[in-house]
Amino acid sequence: xxxIARRIAARTGMFVLxxxxxxxxxxxxxxxxxxxxGALLGVRILPRTADFAMPHVWDMFSRYGRPEVxxxxxxxxxxxxxxGWYSLRLALAGFALGTVVGVGLAVLMARFRIVQRGLLPYxxxxxxxxxxxxxxxxVSWGGKLEIGGFVWPRWLSxxxxxxxxxxFPIAVGTLRGLxxxxxxxxxxxxxxxxxxxxxLIMLRFxxxxxxxxxxxxxxxxxxxxxxxxxxxxxxxxxxxxxxIIEYAREATGDPPKVFTAVFGAAALGLTMAGIVGIxxxxxxxxxxxxEPA
Amino acid sequence: xxxxxxxxxxVAVNAAVVADRVDKTFATGKAARVDxxxxxxxxxxxGEFVSLIGPSGCGKSTLLRIIANLLEPTSGTxxxxxxxxxxxxxxxxxxxxxxxxxxxxxxxxxxxxELPLELKGWDSARRRARAEEMLALVQLPEFADHHPWQLSxxxxxxxxxxxxxxxxxxxxxxxxxxxxxDEMTREYMQGELLRICAQTGTTVVFVTHSIPEAVYLSxxxxxxxxxxxxxxxxxxxxIAGPRSEDTRNSEEFFRSITAVREGLxxxxxxxxxxxxx
Numbered sequence: 001x002x003x004i005a006r007r008i009a010a011r012t013g014m015f016v017l018x019x020x021x022x023x024x025x026x027x028x029x030x031x032x033x034x035x036x037x038g039a040l041l042g043v044r045i046l047p048r049t050a051d052f053a054m055p056h057v058w059d060m061f062s063r064y065g066r067p068e069v070x071x072x073x074x075x076x077x078x079x080x081x082x083x084g085w086y087s088l089r090l091a092l093a094g095f096a097l098g099t100v101v102g103v104g105l106a107v108l109m110a111r112f113r114i115v116q117r118g119l120l121p122y123x124x125x126x127x128x129x130x131x132x133x134x135x136x137x138x139v140s141w142g143g144k145l146e147i148g149g150f151v152w153p154r155w156l157s158x159x160x161x162x163x164x165x166x167x168f169p170i171a172v173g174t175l176r177g178l179x180x181x182x183x184x185x186x187x188x189x190x191x192x193x194x195x196x197x198x199x200l201i202m203l204r205f206x207x208x209x210x211x212x213x214x215x216x217x218x219x220x221x222x223x224x225x226x227x228x229x230x231x232x233x234x235x236x237x238x239x240x241x242x243x244i245i246e247y248a249r250e251a252t253g254d255p256p257k258v259f260t261a262v263f264g265a266a267a268l269g270l271t272m273a274g275i276v277g278i279x280x281x282x283x284x285x286x287x288x289x290x291e292p293a
Numbered sequence: 294x295x296x297x298x299x300x301x302x303x304v305a306v307n308a309a310v311v312a313d314r315v316d317k318t319f320a321t322g323k324a325a326r327v328d329x330x331x332x333x334x335x336x337x338x339x340g341e342f343v344s345l346i347g348p349s350g351c352g353k354s355t356l357l358r359i360i361a362n363l364l365e366p367t368s369g370t371x372x373x374x375x376x377x378x379x380x381x382x383x384x385x386x387x388x389x390x391x392x393x394x395x396x397x398x399x400x401x402x403x404x405x406x407e408l409p410l411e412l413k414g415w416d417s418a419r420r421r422a423r424a425e426e427m428l429a430l431v432q433l434p435e436f437a438d439h440h441p442w443q444l445s446x447x448x449x450x451x452x453x454x455x456x457x458x459x460x461x462x463x464x465x466x467x468x469x470x471x472x473x474x475d476e477m478t479r480e481y482m483q484g485e486l487l488r489i490c491a492q493t494g495t496t497v498v499f500v501t502h503s504i505p506e507a508v509y510l511s512x513x514x515x516x517x518x519x520x521x522x523x524x525x526x527x528x529x530x531x532i533a534g535p536r537s538e539d540t541r542n543s544e545e546f547f548r549s550i551t552a553v554r555e556g557l558x559x560x561x562x563x564x565x566x567x568x569x570x
Contacts (some may be wrong), residue, residue, distance in 0.1 A: 184395045187363055191389040192412045193382055202408070206399045286399055288442040 023057045030054050055256040060263070063256040076257065080243060080264040087227055087239035087268055090155055094162020094223040095272070101163065102170030102219070109171075110178040110204070111196065120175075127168050131226060135161055135233040158236055162226035166219035173215025177208025210287070213280045220272040228265055240265045308375075309464050309496040310337040310360055315369035317355055317522075328521035329355045333369070335515060335524065337498055339463065342490060344499045344507035344514045346553065352522025353500045354468055360498060361389055361466050374463060385413060387464040388457030392472045394449035396441035402452050403428070403437040409460045427455040430489060447478040451485065458493065465490075465497045472502065483509055487536055504557075508549045509536060516556035526556035 030049045038046035047053060064077040105123070109116035138160055142152035181204050189199040231241030243261040251258045317330040330352040337343045345353040358364040360371055362382040373381035381387065388409070396405045406424040415423075428434045431451040441449055450470055457465055471479045483506060490497055501507050507514045508530055516526040530549045532540060540546055 182393075182395070184391045184393050185397075187358075188389065188391070188395055189412075190363055191361055191382065191387070192385060192409050194412050198412060202411070203397070206397065209399075286401075286440055288398060288440075 026054070026057060030056070052252060052255045055259065059256040060259040063254075063260050076260050080240070080260055083238065083240040083243045083261070084264045084268045084271075087224070087231065087241065087265075088271060090159045090231075090239060091162050091220075091223045091227045091268070091272055092275075093156075093159040094227055095166050095220055097159060097163035098166025098219055098223060099170055099216075102167035102215075103174050105167070105171045106174035106178055107200070109175050110200075116175070123168060123171060126164075131161060131165065131229050132233045134164065135230050138230075139234050154234070154236055155238075157234060158227045158230035158239070161230035162223035165222035165226040169215045169218040169222065170212070173211045173218075174208055177211030178204045180211060181207045209283050213276075213283060216276045216279065217273060220276040221269050224265075224269045224272050228268075240268055307339050308336050309339045309341070309373065310335070310498060311372045312336075312356070312360065313370045313372075315356070315359060315366045315371060317352065317359060317364065318367045330359070330366070331521035331523050333522070333524055337496060339496055340494055341513065342487075342497045342499065342511045344501055344511040345517060346501055346504065346507045346514055347517030347522075347557065348519055350519040350522070351517040352519070353517050355522065356517075357466055357468055357498060357500050361387060385409060385460050386462055387466050388460065388462040390450070390453050390457045390465070390467045390470045392469040394441070394446070394453040396449055396452055396456075398440065398442055400440075401437065402433070402439050402441060402444070405441060405452060406455045406459050408456060413460060423459055424455075427459050428452075430458070430492065431455045431485070445478075446474055447482055450474065450482060454486065454489065458489070458495065461493070463494075463496060465495050467497060467499045469500055469502065471506065479506070484538070486510065491535065504550050504553050505541070505546075508546060508553060509540060514549070514553050516553060518557075518559065525559065528552045528556060 033049040034046060035048065035050050037044055037048040040046065051059075064080070065075060068074045068076050068079050105119065109119060135157070139154070139157045142154075142157045142160070145152045178200075181199075185203055185207070186199065189203055194202070227239070228241035228244070230236065231239040232245055236242060240261060244258070244265060247254075247258040247261045312333055312335045315330055315333045316328075319327040319329055333352070333356060335343075335356075345356060347353050355364060359366050360373065360378060362371075362373075362378040371378040374386050376384070376386070396402075397408070400408070403421070403424045406427050407420040410420040410423055424437070425434065428437055431454055433448060433451055433455075436444060436448065436452075441452065444452070453470070454465075457467075471482050474482060486497075487510060489495070497510075499507070499510060508528075511530055514528040514530060515524055516528065517523065518525045528549060530545070532543065532545045532549075
């Protein structure tokens, strides 16, 4: 088996093992824990183990195979998959937008020190604004926007909010990477009378790649969070965020159902991470890599 | 006397480098003012191999960077191939090599050698042909498609030399290029460098910490001292003809080493061919 296939197999194995351990812990606590929860030093701290609070793992999974509502022929897994696909596209659009903005800002900040000094603090501040507060604003701004024949679709607001979370790690990581070129390499480029643009493309960006890859990973999961939260807070239909809200309303009557949507959202995050992993592997080929022992 | 204090007339015409009364002061703060170079004048003839040697802080690397126009002198002038240093840099009149080979990990060996040609706007066929030629010159043609991190330190340094010479500059500026190599590799590389220079007729200005290295490679060794950085002595190495491993055991070799060492210690007694200033 070649090393890459072995690494993938090992990772998949570890992943399945970790999931099984979580499921085992869940079921063990459910079997042993107090039905109505428990108090420790007068504080209710132990969760209730009754079926409506902690459904069995197998109930959650079997719920995927049954119809969404009684008498419907749409099964839950179809609905969750469709919702995940919808949100994935929004998250990818948000990620792409965040990448363009983040990399663009990083290049500006690397080029002009004054921009870096003036802008960076505001970027940090921007991330402290609660997304839920921002979501309705973006929707209403978008609704008022009309450029030529362009009409702002509702889903774009969700992508923009995904981008709002995604651009930050990319801007910071890329800026660090663009500033990481060794002085000798910069001198070398200067000795060839290279322009700033030439050293940006031939030296600074390649140097930045190892800094950008972890930033992309962070941004990928951030864009999913942004999209899911935006779906919930703007009431956008069709995505996994909306499903979580809808299914949560039925939690008392159909406890396992809400978990199907939550797992769907988790799978969505993993898919994004997987896509970024592929990008990582492509960008980092031809680089020295410490082989894990 | 081969070191001129005044670069005029014929000297400048066939001189590769003329530094005329160069001062360099680094003002790092209000209190701290470092005189890196004071009144340094040096002429390097075309085809000559000149080493700059001295303890840390004597300004030898600073002088090299001023010649390369990577630093501006505080006062004084530098010309390279008869033009101002700034013009020479824009025309890529020189190649440069550093202690760290500084190859780009993401490029193949071939693409690393092609880098300066790419920046000159050569088309890919011409670049490729020149890279092949340069890799043959440093005797590593079979590694063209490897990546730098797959090669040893000595090989990487040979690639860096190939890169520095790719645009066929007439002048090569080297800043302790073999400083990070082990002694065996280092001596091998010195032989390689002399072979390459003889083959290409390149002028070399070479910064080093090592006395034997300076003497083995150079026609002239420029001894510098710190605070302020200045040239204290220029030692002519009277070894005629091409150098070989036997050179390292010759009488002249040892005499020149002694002369350089005395120059570094600041002894007044002049050694063979030494020129106190």
